[in-house]
Amino acid sequence: xxxxxxxxxxxxxxxxxxxxxxxxxxxxxxxxxxxxxxxxxxxxxxxxxxxxxxxxxxxxxxxxxxxxxxxxxxxxxxxxxxxxxxxxxxxxxxxxxxxxxxxxxxxxxxxxxxxxxxxxxxxxxxxxxxxxxxxxxxxxxxxxxxxxxxxxxxxxxxxxxxxxxxxxxxxxxxxxxxxxxxxxxxxxxxxxxxxxxxxxxxxxxxxxxxxxxxxxxxxxxxxxxxxxxxxxxxxxxxxxxxxxxxxxxxxxxxxxxxxxxxxxxxxxxxxxxxxxxxxxxxxxxxxxxxxxxxxxxxxxxxxxxxxxxxxxxxxxxxxxxxxxxxxxxxxxxxxxxxxxxxxxxxxxxxxxxxxxxxxxxxxxxxxxxxxxxx
Amino acid sequence: xxxxxxxxxxxxxxxxxxxxxxxxxxxxxxxxxxxxxxxxxxxxxxxxxxxxxxxxxxxxxxxxxxxxxxxxxxxxxxxxxxxxxxxxxxxxxxxxxxxxxxxxxxxxxxxxxxxxxxxxxxxxxxxxxxxxxxxxxxxxxxxxxxxxxxxxxxxxxxxxxxxxxxxxxxxxxxxxxxxxxxxxxxxxxxxxxxxxxxxxxxxxxxxxxxxxxxxxxxxxxxxxxxxxxxxxxxxxxxxxxxxxxxxxxxxxxxxxxxxxxxxxxxxxxxxxxxxxxxxxxxxxxxxxxxxxxxxxxxxxxxxxxxxxxxxxxxxxxxxxxxxxxxxxxxxxxxxxxxxxxxxxxxxxxxxxxxxxxxxxxxxxxxxxxxxxxx
Numbered sequence: 001x002x003x004x005x006x007x008x009x010x011x012x013x014x015x016x017x018x019x020x021x022x023x024x025x026x027x028x029x030x031x032x033x034x035x036x037x038x039x040x041x042x043x044x045x046x047x048x049x050x051x052x053x054x055x056x057x058x059x060x061x062x063x064x065x066x067x068x069x070x071x072x073x074x075x076x077x078x079x080x081x082x083x084x085x086x087x088x089x090x091x092x093x094x095x096x097x098x099x100x101x102x103x104x105x106x107x108x109x110x111x112x113x114x115x116x117x118x119x120x121x122x123x124x125x126x127x128x129x130x131x132x133x134x135x136x137x138x139x140x141x142x143x144x145x146x147x148x149x150x151x152x153x154x155x156x157x158x159x160x161x162x163x164x165x166x167x168x169x170x171x172x173x174x175x176x177x178x179x180x181x182x183x184x185x186x187x188x189x190x191x192x193x194x195x196x197x198x199x200x201x202x203x204x205x206x207x208x209x210x211x212x213x214x215x216x217x218x219x220x221x222x223x224x225x226x227x228x229x230x231x232x233x234x235x236x237x238x239x240x241x242x243x244x245x246x247x248x249x250x251x252x253x254x255x256x257x258x259x260x261x262x263x264x265x266x267x268x269x270x271x272x273x274x275x276x277x278x279x280x281x282x283x284x285x286x287x288x289x290x291x292x293x294x295x296x297x298x299x300x301x302x303x304x305x306x307x308x309x310x311x312x313x314x315x316x317x318x319x320x321x322x323x324x325x326x327x328x329x330x331x332x333x334x335x336x337x338x339x340x341x342x343x344x345x346x347x348x349x350x351x352x353x354x355x356x357x358x359x360x361x362x363x364x365x366x367x368x369x370x371x372x373x374x
Numbered sequence: 375x376x377x378x379x380x381x382x383x384x385x386x387x388x389x390x391x392x393x394x395x396x397x398x399x400x401x402x403x404x405x406x407x408x409x410x411x412x413x414x415x416x417x418x419x420x421x422x423x424x425x426x427x428x429x430x431x432x433x434x435x436x437x438x439x440x441x442x443x444x445x446x447x448x449x450x451x452x453x454x455x456x457x458x459x460x461x462x463x464x465x466x467x468x469x470x471x472x473x474x475x476x477x478x479x480x481x482x483x484x485x486x487x488x489x490x491x492x493x494x495x496x497x498x499x500x501x502x503x504x505x506x507x508x509x510x511x512x513x514x515x516x517x518x519x520x521x522x523x524x525x526x527x528x529x530x531x532x533x534x535x536x537x538x539x540x541x542x543x544x545x546x547x548x549x550x551x552x553x554x555x556x557x558x559x560x561x562x563x564x565x566x567x568x569x570x571x572x573x574x575x576x577x578x579x580x581x582x583x584x585x586x587x588x589x590x591x592x593x594x595x596x597x598x599x600x601x602x603x604x605x606x607x608x609x610x611x612x613x614x615x616x617x618x619x620x621x622x623x624x625x626x627x628x629x630x631x632x633x634x635x636x637x638x639x640x641x642x643x644x645x646x647x648x649x650x651x652x653x654x655x656x657x658x659x660x661x662x663x664x665x666x667x668x669x670x671x672x673x674x675x676x677x678x679x680x681x682x683x684x685x686x687x688x689x690x691x692x693x694x695x696x697x698x699x700x701x702x703x704x705x706x707x708x709x710x711x712x713x714x715x716x717x718x719x720x721x722x723x724x725x726x727x728x729x730x731x732x733x734x735x736x737x738x739x740x741x742x743x744x745x746x747x748x
Contacts, residue, residue: 059673
């Protein structure tokens with residue numbers, strides 16, 4: 001049995017449900033290899049039962065089956081394709097399978113299924129619906145070697161792009177020009193952007209999720225430029241943020257930058273001293289707070305998992321309940337922001353390679369995948 | 375009062391609820407003007423009560439308020455910004471407002487709220503949660519003049535792009551090269567693509583939602599090229615599909631194309647003879663079926679609404695319950711597909727300008743916004 005499907009099978013049997021119904025686009029892809037075109041529309045569903053794996057989609061995707069191995073590599077499993085049509089929709093198909101396999105308890109993705117979908121299921125299916133909390137995202141949080149290789153490659157392409165872009169930074173450029181240049185470089189290499197690049201100059205950099213496309217900032221002499229960008233390579237993402245100084249900076253800026261840099265690097269080095277990501281967030285926040293200007297803020301979490309989605313589990317935040325595991329790929333990205341004035345963030349994508357305490361401090365424990373210098 | 379918020383107020387009072395809680399990214403933007411960076415992550419919420427409008431978001435977006443009128447134009451309303459923080463999250467804020475305004479019945483977007491969110495609300499808020507079905511999308515289905523002007527502009531930019539691209543089509547080009555050229559032209563004009571362009575050559579065109587980026591098709595002599603693309607201009611989308619013939623086609627192809635073209639144009643001309651979009655779908659399907667090759671299929675609906683999202687209400691399908699209204703902007707896009715061999719689709723974006731029966735047949739009833747010749 002394909003190892004990813006086996007994880008769902010194990011889950012189903014441990015949690016005393018008869019089957020697991022998957023609605024999340026990335027989880028459907030991860031477990032079955034089946035992928036539709038629009039991630040945020042319901043174009044497909046999957047059902048893993050004790051006997052079989054079913055994928056449901058409409059005629060637009062019928063010719064996608066049997067799954068054609070894409071550049072994402074051999075991630076698919078064998079599944080039965082069920083064609084959704086006006087005559088025979090999802091409910092009829094599910095009723096049929098439920099009856100054939102005599103199901104009583106059907107698990108569903110509680111963090112993904114909409115209230116109205118749940119309501120229809122409840123009215124129609126005649127089984128007990130058992131909410132399952134973030135099963136797919138938790139499994140996906142531990143990456144296998146093949147996945148890490150892809151993320152590493154995405155990071156390398158990002159590094160190269162930043163390298164090229166850094167040489168072009170000069171007075172007069174608009175933020176959105178720089179962002180579009182970043183995107184073109186990535187796309188010309190046959191990759192995708194992981195997200196719209198954030199390029200934020202001076203006061204705009206104080207907005208952590210600055211909307212570059214709708215901004216009008218422009219590089220001036222002495223500007224501080226924040227670039228937050230990522231690459232998607234064969235479905236897998238990278239994420240990196242760097243600060244660029246165009247001309248001379250004040251001591252205040254340089255000092256803040258040094259604090260931030262030290263805090264970020266220290267957090268990465270200490271990562272495996274902790275058990276939980278909430279401790280990592282706390283540690284990093286404490287380090288950043290050494291920069292004690294009263295108006296400086298740090299209004300976001302320290303990091304997030306990276307994989308098929310650029311923001312996924314584990315969460316590296318104060319309220320995170322996620323434990324640190326080998327195979328986690330996460331960002332560490334503290335920031336120091338002075339609202340209305342400027343902001344700085346340094347972000348790397350790293351992988352937890354080992355939790356063996358004998359390797360502590362060794363670069364075999366945590367590998368930084370983004371290599372562009374700080 | 376801002377007219378869009380007034381619609382929610384009217385809705386709240388007619389439906390005997392105390393307030394309406396909005397989670398959908400596009401609805402939050404449409405009603406309040408507040409917009410976060412990532413449409414498909416929960417980065418903001420809105421609450422319209424009898425007294426006030428609240429927007430909830432975290433520190434990354436605090437500096438977005440007061441709302442800075444963007445290029446999208448003056449769509450915002452006055453709202454109170456509530457900062458979400460680890461100390462004071464959404465639940466605490468909502469509890470406070472519920473208690474202040476003595477709410478009993480809280481409406482929510484049942485097609486958008488996830489089961490797990492609903493569950494948290496139910497456990498925490500101590501109000502009756504009243505599911506409301508597609509309130510925002512139904513209001514958004516009727517566009518005002520300003521919105522139509524933007525969609526029209528998006529269509530014009532798309533026409534120009536198709537015009538330019540059509541001149542470059544030649545043997546040897548890869549589908550994805552053509553798609554990337556389409557995107558670059560649109561982006562270089564400062565617009566966005568509405569969706570990843572579909573460029574499908576020969577047998578690939580038989581897959582209605584063909585995945586161009588992961589395909590390897592290439593234009594040959596005698597190829598049939600399907601291009602499905604859209605532009606986003608100031609937040610509003612267009613959608614168009616055209617067929618291109620690179621070299622001579624067989625009579626079979628030409629005949630199918632003629633049938634399709636006639637069916638599509640006839641459907642647009644007859645649009646306002648119907649009351650419901652399901653009737654439009656039925657009519658179009660019947661016209662297409664004049665092309666009676668036994669292996670030809672038409673496995674998707676006849677069209678969809680276009681606006682802030684490229685796929686939105688109304689639905690133009692056999693199972694649609696949507697009525698035809700003045701101000702609807704929709705696509706009409708029948709197709710004829712011969713699996714494994716080839717597919718054709720012709721798609722235009724049109725606006726319902728008037729339902730006055732005295733204008734029947736007149737182009738004042740239905741205006742075709744996409745002008746690139748068939």
